[in-house]
Amino acid sequence: MAGSLAAAPSSAVAFGTVDGGSQNREHExxxxxxxxxxxxxxxxxxxxxxxxxxxLAGRGSGFGAVGSPDSTEVSDPAAHCDDADHLVGGYPRTLGEATTSLRDCVTHLRRRFAEAVDGAADLLDDEGRVVGAEVDLDADCELGPTEMRAKCTALEAFGRALHGVQDFYSHSNWTDVADPTRPIGAENPPGLSRPAPSSLLDLRGSGIPTVPRGLTTGCFVLPDRVTGVRVCERRVTHAALNKDTGTIDQRTGRAADPTTPRGEVGDNFARAVAGAVIETRHQWQELRTALRSAYGAERASLLACALTHDDPVSECAQRNQATSSGRVPAVAVVLVLLGALAASALLLRLRRRGAA
Structure with missing residues (x-):
């Protein structure tokens, strides 16, 4: 994908973005x-x-919007919900520190989500019509500050938000379970076995999210090892907790063949993927709700159409007409009234002829 290609990270830090190095474009x-x-x-x-x-998703070797954090935010733990690790009892990091890291992630993703809502406004002109130059996809989106098309910038912001919420399910113990054959500890943290969507990932909200007891994500540093090194020593690591890689059916979301230690425990990889799919659908619904709140129902419907359709100038034309300053509905009403008057006049003439 033009402009969105980048060297693959030296180690997987999230659901995979590329093919190779054990990754299989899991985010896509x-x-x-x-x-x-x-x-x-x-x-x-x-x-x-x-x-x-x-x-939005990328294709082939292209990162796409959802993969862009693995290109430009690979070292930012907030973009991937990393470093929010804690265990009860003698842990080298406090619950407060872990909670702060998790809230930093939510704040970061809320900002990306808001950028998508704000950026979508430029898809329409003042009269509620889709602007062709802003939605043109004859050339692929150039992810980054050089991209000027509103559709591309809105999709990039939304994709960055989706990347983080998807990583939450892989990098945390929200959906998974611990290995029952090993003692609970930094290399085998407890699992919460919770469903998606997660109440923590309220990207439309502004309140402080409540972090449930026992929730942890993994500490990430290179080299990423189950037994932590450097700042991750004696901590729950990304390597110990992530469920990043395996095979995923891109039509059904069915997950199989996990390749990480935590993913291979029970159906943990399938749980993480299912949670990420559900959360992604939920955030798309949330984005449409946010567009309605910001711009009203009619414009929001057009904005969603412009974001999702490949030729929105033509494909969203009927919605364009319905929201274009009310002119088309007014013309339709006038035509109906004129037709009714003509029919009445004709009926009156026929009655007079009959009476004569």
């Missing part, structure tokens, strides 16, 4: 299984058509 496949028009079942409330989906 999760995103497609969640919101692509080819997903089974198809997501309610609108789905992303193929070219628009490519910009």
């Amino acid at each position: 496949r999760i995103t497609r299984a969640a919101v692509a028009c080819s997903a089974m079942p198809r997501p309610a409330g609108g789905c992303f058509e193929p070219v628009s989906m490519d910009q």
Whole structure:
């Protein structure tokens, strides 16, 4: 994908973004299984058509919007919900420190989500019509500050938010279970076995999220090892807790063949993927709700259409007409009234002829 290619990280720090190095484009496949028009079942409330989906999810060697944090934010723990680790009893990091790290992640993702809502406004002109230059995808999106098209910048911001919420399910113990054959500790933290979507990931909100007791993510540093090194020594590590890699069906979200230690415990990898798919669909619904709150129902419907359709100038034309300063509905009403008057006049003439 033009402008969105980058060297793969030296070690997987999230669901995979590329093919190779044990990664299998897991972020792309999760995103497609969640919101692509080819997903089974198809997501309610609108789905992303193929070219628009490519910009959001990536394709081939392209990172896409959802993979962009692995290019430019690879060392930012807030972008991946890392370093929010804690265990009860003699742990080298306090619960307060872990809670702060997790809230930093939520704050970061809220900012990305808000950027998507704000950026979407430029998809329409003042009269509520889709702006062709802002939605044109003849050339792939250039992820980063050089990109000027509103559709690309809104999708990038939303993709960055999706990356973080997907990582939350891989990098935390929210959905998973511990290995029952080993003692609980830094190399085998307890699992919470909770469902998605997570109440923590309220990206439309502004309140301080409540962190449940026992929640932990992993400490990340290179080299990433189950037994922590350097700042991660004696801590729950990303290597010990992540469920980043395996095979995922991009239509159904079915997950199999996990390749990480925690992912291989029970069905932990499948749990993490299922949670990420559900959360991605939930955040798409949340984005549409946020657009309605910011711009009203009619403009929000057009904005969602412009984000998801490959030729929104044509494909969203009927919605364009319905929201274009009310002119088309007014013309329609006038035509109906004129037709009714003509019919009445004709009926009156026929009655007079009959009376004569």
